[in-house]
Amino acid sequence: MKAIFIARNGVTKCLPAGNVEPPAQVKAPSPAPIPAPASPPPPKKLAPPRDLGAKPVLMWVPATELHINQSYQRNVSTKRGQAVIKDIVAHFQWPLFQPITITQRDEAGYWVIDGQHRMIAAQQIGIREIPAVLLDNLTSAQQALAFAGINGKRVSVNAYAIHHAMVAAEDPLSARLAAICEKTGVSIPRYPKMATVSKPNETMAIAALKTAMRVHGDDALIWALRLLRDVYPDEPGMITATAVRLLSAFYAAYADFPIHDNTIQSVLLDKDLDQLREEASQRSTNSTGRTPWMIAALAEAYNEALPAGRHALPITQASLVGIGGRL
Template sequence: MMRSIDVSKLKRPANVNPGPAPMLQWIRIEHLVVDDSYQRDLKAGNWKAIQRIADGFRWSRFSPVFVAPVEGGRFAVIDGQHRTHAAAICGFAEVPCQVVQMSLEEQAASFAAVNGLVTKVTLQQIFKAALTAGENWAVECDRICRDAGSRLMTYLATTDAKKPGEIYAIALIRSYQERGKGQLVTFALKSLRDSEGGQDAVMWSNDVLKALLSAVVDRPWLHKQNVNLAGFLDRFDIFAAIDRAEDFARQKRRQGHVGISRWDIAAAEIGEGLDKAFPQRIALPKAEVA
């Protein structure tokens, strides 16, 4: 579905003072500089991001670098130093740039505006774009959920609008997909879908899924033994376990213990319940023939 640009619901500003019009041109990377008086330092995380851009470099994903002319025939990078570094790694000598005349003060203000006032892209929007592009991680995450009769959502919804089987925990599903645990996740989600409690949207919240999937994935024999996990979910009070975990974690934090995760505690309690309900059956060694 294609949408036209429609601004009929908005008002035109009383005063429009856009400043000098930008120019688009290719500029040699050796002529681009970074002004440390307002630009961010490149730390380990930034270099990892640059490497990821370089590893998957495509011009179709490269937006023009935002620059301003400075002394010596050079151009200060206001936005796009990650992209520029990645292009240099790939051996390109030039990058497309949007050039705007501005003072140093305006450069700093523009940097703050571009990086601080930008509309945040949600994980759902990233997943939707990746799924449309056929990226493997997105296709696999979508399949993991669909095979369980559930759906990994490409948009956010209010609490009242959420329905059973709708999953918004994209980062969680992706983390298991990347670890090769997709089959176990599908098993857990299908069991939740088949349970009576799974007919309630609240059972598909991120809180429940985080604790439940952790407990199930740590016990792969549940899937191999084809246990009645749906029946267990109807008997076990997951919300009570999560509440107890939160109380315990809060108490430990008051005592000065940091790094206490209520999700790990809740997953441990769910896991204990699973171990009691479905003891792992260990195959006996085969008798040797005399």
């Protein structure tokens, strides 16, 4: 007789064949009730269809077939226009080139509605075909309206956003400035701010920062920013263009002399640099003369505040004339 072994509750039983106890059935739990689906939101009312005009065509157009309609286009022969074209030529790369906007001419070829600076730059480089967006057969009035619409409603990118984009693009100059700001605890916002809503140690003087770094070097800018941060740790709007330019130039002028932190800090707390700049403007008719005068005035105040026994800074405006930077 065959035997069947069944394990139950930790004990193995040997039962004869035909007398096997069926295993206990486990009752499955009842499924939870499924909630009724929520009613879909009512459909939004769509705006009535309107005429969007003919769909534009993307194409490559021969550079020799492009023409300018002078009745509404800008004059690119100005100093500013030529500078823009020269910059495009110097830095031309396809990732930086936006397609121009064109329409057909009655005679032959195409009118350039938007992008004549890019077109001229591409022609100067010797590019034979240019990417373009073709708007089908616009009249001269429609071309002018398109030109005004494209250029008049274009949102310009501010210098602060461009700086942060260039840092992300690993531009060497922008990366250097970002490293200096991080080292000194100074920040540059991503958009323009009023001084009344800016944060402490935040500066809008991005052009002055780059000028000081280029003219006087990284060490001068680092010294100037650290000094301003230490003197005005909790006051917003104090890292101004005037302060950055003056203090960077001051450091460059006296790089070979010891400058005591406590003394120069006390001078800055006592001096209004904007007022000092106004006094310099009254005393000198050009920026070249204003810079040495302000450095000399700051050095004089520093020497007066210097404790006895410390070495004073030499003050000779003639020796300061070579210090660059516009104040």
